[in-house]
Amino acid sequence: MDERTATPIGEEMQPPRARKPITVIEARPGWRALDFREAFAYRELLYVLAARDLKVRYKQTALGAAWALLQPLTMMIVLSIVFGRLAGVPSDGAPYPVFAIAGLLPWTFFANVAPTAGNSLVVSAHILTKVYFPRLLIPLSTAGAPLVDFAISALLLVAMLAWSHIGFHWSQLAAPFFVLGAMITALGVGVLLSALTVAYRDFRHIVPFLIQFWMFASPVAYPVALVPAEWRWLYFLNPMAGMIDGFRHALIGTPLDLWGVALSSTSALVIFCVGLAYFARVERRFADIA
Amino acid sequence: MRMTRRGGTAIRAEGVSKRYRIGKTAPAYHTLRDALAAAAAAPFARLRGRPPAPQGDTAFWALRDVSFEIAEGEIVGVVGRNGAGKSTLLKILSRITDPTEGRVTIEGRVASLLEVGTGFHSELTGRENVFLNGSILGMRRADIAKRFDAIVDFAEIERFIDTPVKHYSSGMHMRLAFAVAAHLEPDILVVDEVLAVGDARFQQKCLGKIDEVSRRGGRTVLLVSHNLAAVKSLATSGLVLDRGRLVLQGGVDEAIAAYGRLQQDGATGAEERDWGAGAHTRIRSVEMIGPDGPTRIYLPGTPLRLRILLDTDGTPGLSVDVFLTNALRARIALWSMHHFDAMSLPTEPGSYELTIEAAPIFLASGHYCVDVATAVTMVNWDHQVHEAIEFETPFSNVGGGSWDFKQSFGYGFVALPSIAPPRLTKLGERAD
Numbered sequence: 001m002d003e004r005t006a007t008p009i010g011e012e013m014q015p016p017r018a019r020k021p022i023t024v025i026e027a028r029p030g031w032r033a034l035d036f037r038e039a040f041a042y043r044e045l046l047y048v049l050a051a052r053d054l055k056v057r058y059k060q061t062a063l064g065a066a067w068a069l070l071q072p073l074t075m076m077i078v079l080s081i082v083f084g085r086l087a088g089v090p091s092d093g094a095p096y097p098v099f100a101i102a103g104l105l106p107w108t109f110f111a112n113v114a115p116t117a118g119n120s121l122v123v124s125a126h127i128l129t130k131v132y133f134p135r136l137l138i139p140l141s142t143a144g145a146p147l148v149d150f151a152i153s154a155l156l157l158v159a160m161l162a163w164s165h166i167g168f169h170w171s172q173l174a175a176p177f178f179v180l181g182a183m184i185t186a187l188g189v190g191v192l193l194s195a196l197t198v199a200y201r202d203f204r205h206i207v208p209f210l211i212q213f214w215m216f217a218s219p220v221a222y223p224v225a226l227v228p229a230e231w232r233w234l235y236f237l238n239p240m241a242g243m244i245d246g247f248r249h250a251l252i253g254t255p256l257d258l259w260g261v262a263l264s265s266t267s268a269l270v271i272f273c274v275g276l277a278y279f280a281r282v283e284r285r286f287a288d289i290a
Numbered sequence: 291m292r293m294t295r296r297g298g299t300a301i302r303a304e305g306v307s308k309r310y311r312i313g314k315t316a317p318a319y320h321t322l323r324d325a326l327a328a329a330a331a332a333p334f335a336r337l338r339g340r341p342p343a344p345q346g347d348t349a350f351w352a353l354r355d356v357s358f359e360i361a362e363g364e365i366v367g368v369v370g371r372n373g374a375g376k377s378t379l380l381k382i383l384s385r386i387t388d389p390t391e392g393r394v395t396i397e398g399r400v401a402s403l404l405e406v407g408t409g410f411h412s413e414l415t416g417r418e419n420v421f422l423n424g425s426i427l428g429m430r431r432a433d434i435a436k437r438f439d440a441i442v443d444f445a446e447i448e449r450f451i452d453t454p455v456k457h458y459s460s461g462m463h464m465r466l467a468f469a470v471a472a473h474l475e476p477d478i479l480v481v482d483e484v485l486a487v488g489d490a491r492f493q494q495k496c497l498g499k500i501d502e503v504s505r506r507g508g509r510t511v512l513l514v515s516h517n518l519a520a521v522k523s524l525a526t527s528g529l530v531l532d533r534g535r536l537v538l539q540g541g542v543d544e545a546i547a548a549y550g551r552l553q554q555d556g557a558t559g560a561e562e563r564d565w566g567a568g569a570h571t572r573i574r575s576v577e578m579i580g581p582d583g584p585t586r587i588y589l590p591g592t593p594l595r596l597r598i599l600l601d602t603d604g605t606p607g608l609s610v611d612v613f614l615t616n617a618l619r620a621r622i623a624l625w626s627m628h629h630f631d632a633m634s635l636p637t638e639p640g641s642y643e644l645t646i647e648a649a650p651i652f653l654a655s656g657h658y659c660v661d662v663a664t665a666v667t668m669v670n671w672d673h674q675v676h677e678a679i680e681f682e683t684p685f686s687n688v689g690g691g692s693w694d695f696k697q698s699f700g701y702g703f704v705a706l707p708s709i710a711p712p713r714l715t716k717l718g719e720r721a722d
Contacts, residue, residue: 020397020398020399020477021397021398021399022395022396022397023385023395023396023397023400024393024394024395024396025382025383025385025388025389025393025394025395025396026388026389026392026393026394027388027389027390027391028388042428044425044430044431045425045426048421048422048425048426048431049422049425052411052414052418052422055413055414055418056411056413056414059413060413124409126408126409127408127409127426128386129381129386129404130386130402130404130405130408131384131386131402131404131408131409131426131427132384132385132386132400132402133426133428284387284388287381287386287387288310288387
């Protein structure tokens with residue numbers, strides 16, 4: 001007993017530690033701000049979680065990362081046949097397959113991230129109830145693997161651009177901005193859904209339907225030009241409308257509704273902030289109800 | 291009350307309470323439909339004053355008004371029966387859940403080990419899982435890389451470190467998980483029952499590691515364990531919880547004794563039970579008596595005291611025998627009124643209280659029962675009560691230290707401690 005309280009000697013001696021952080025734990029009901037400083041301190045975990053998803057994603061699959069190409073490729077073919085050929089949907093002057101793939105890329109990214117992020121807390125319940133770290137990292141980290149998929153499937157887009165003789169243009173450098181916009185939208189929606197799904201499992205059933213519906217409300221298979229002008233403002237409240245339209249414009253030079261993009265960007269930021277705020281409000285209850 | 295000494299207090303809990311909602315109507319809103327209905331009703335509820343508080347019958351206080359202070363460098367064993375609130379307390383201290391009332395102030399970085407291997411992914415290799423698990427527990431990648439070899443070495447799985455964890459045996463899985471946790475270097479370490487797993491040898495290694503971690507640099511450790519031997523050998527002080535309330539904060543021995551008394555409260559041993567009767571006698575009740583009254587805990591090396599209430603019709607030549615049985619219900623020890631003490635029951639009919647004090651024995655830790663029987667001496671049994679009471683020897687460490695001699699090891703049931711140091715006398719050179 002007595003030796004335990006003795007001062008450690010020799011190599012076990014440690015320099016006096018710097019000021020230790022003080023943590024106060026108490027009930028904090030209601031709305032409050034997210035602790036961004038803390039989330040930043042855990043940024044390595046964000047990377048590790050994303051790397052985990054990426055490593056696991058195509059393990060024990062025969063085709064591996066080729067799946068990242070196959071998904072948008074098959075969708076492009078189906079859309080080209082059904083909408084391009086059979087329905088004769090216009091494509092703003094570009095060949096329909098190129099038009100379609102330029103819309104499918106950001107859309108597929110969104111449709112991969114939002115539901116996965118939405119389900120992420122429920123799936124990680126075993127971690128939530130056992131260890132503390134900023135919970136926000138769980139939904140945020142789900143964007144990592146789809147982002148890599150996006151980069152792989154971008155090869156398909158490059159091939160399609162070359163096939164249709166669309167050369168390099170400076171405007172193409174703006175494309176990443178719209179990918180970022182799609183990511184903010186997907187994470188905003190995903191973070192909101194993740195918090196909602198923990199409390200109300202109904203959302204597990206709502207989300208697949210929601211994503212399906214959302215695709216028809218976005219200019220993936222058809223151009224914005226088909227939407228009546230007087231309803232455009234409503235249409236662009238869907239952030240993905242502006243992001244897809246902008247991405248396509250940047251790459252293949254289809255017409256761009258600048259006001260629409262501005263409206264969509266604002267809407268994306270609002271959704272993101274609402275998602276974070278709601279998340280921060282219910283975060284502390286996760287471990288009790290997950 | 292407030293401690294101002296710099297670096298004095300590691301953890302201060304003030305009036306900490308935690309309420310859970312239980313029962314059929316339990317989780318406040320389980321489905322969206324309920325939430326929408328409640329949201330619609332809420333404005334009206336607010337008009338009438340505060341939002342409605344949860345009903346008493348569905349609210350359950352896992353912790354109630356718990357206050358304590360833990361000094362830096364203390365190793366605190368948290369003990370209590372199932373449902374006492376131990377795990378809830380650790381969850382609050384490790385920030386997994388918020389208290390409903392009260393506050394906790396913590397000085398220093400906390401790492402909690404409520405389950406080893408949290409976040410292990412079965413598809414990933416051991417190496418990948420070390421980084422994943424370490425990061426989840428709050429280690430930096432650079433720190434993990436620095437300690438990687440030590441972790442693998444501790445876990446004893448060098449050969450399999452690049453094999454997916456799903457091919458590991460449960461023992462390997464557990465060893466790797468604990469190895470990561472053991473190499474965390476927080477200011478405050480919160481450990482829940484993780485020592486219950488693994489084989490005896492590795493368990494010992496883990497205990498040693500916790501001891502080493504806590505001694506070095508004066509780290510504060512909070513330890514929940516049913517392994518009282520571990521608590522006794524590691525902890526410098528103890529917290530006893532019962533039904534959500536703090537019963538005692540004090541020394542380790544004090545805490546273990548208090549825990550023993552709680553065990554007794556929960557049992558029904560003191561009550562008279564109907565065990566039937568023999569032709570001449572009736573055994574009414576059997577109790578084990580500890581230093582503080584009735585108990586269900588027997589500490590090795592202490593006198594074994596029993597109190598038996600019985601009736602006799604006064605027939606001459608009646609006597610009492612008591613057997614201890616092990617967990618397999620095999621009889622391992624005998625106390626005999628007739629054979630050891632040359633006594634018989636009184637010839638005057640009536641109810642009697644028989645108090646027995648047997649010499650100390652060094653039982654292995656585990657569960658035991660007491661069989662009591664009366665006999666017409668050397669002729670036939672009169673009233674036999676099998677498993678009259680059950681008791682537990684929570685730990686058995688004859689030589690001190692943290693090795694727990696368990697009945698379940700199969701090394702026997704009774705330790706044979708030396709009463710003098712063993713002597714070795716050299717007789718000559720090796721003869722071969």
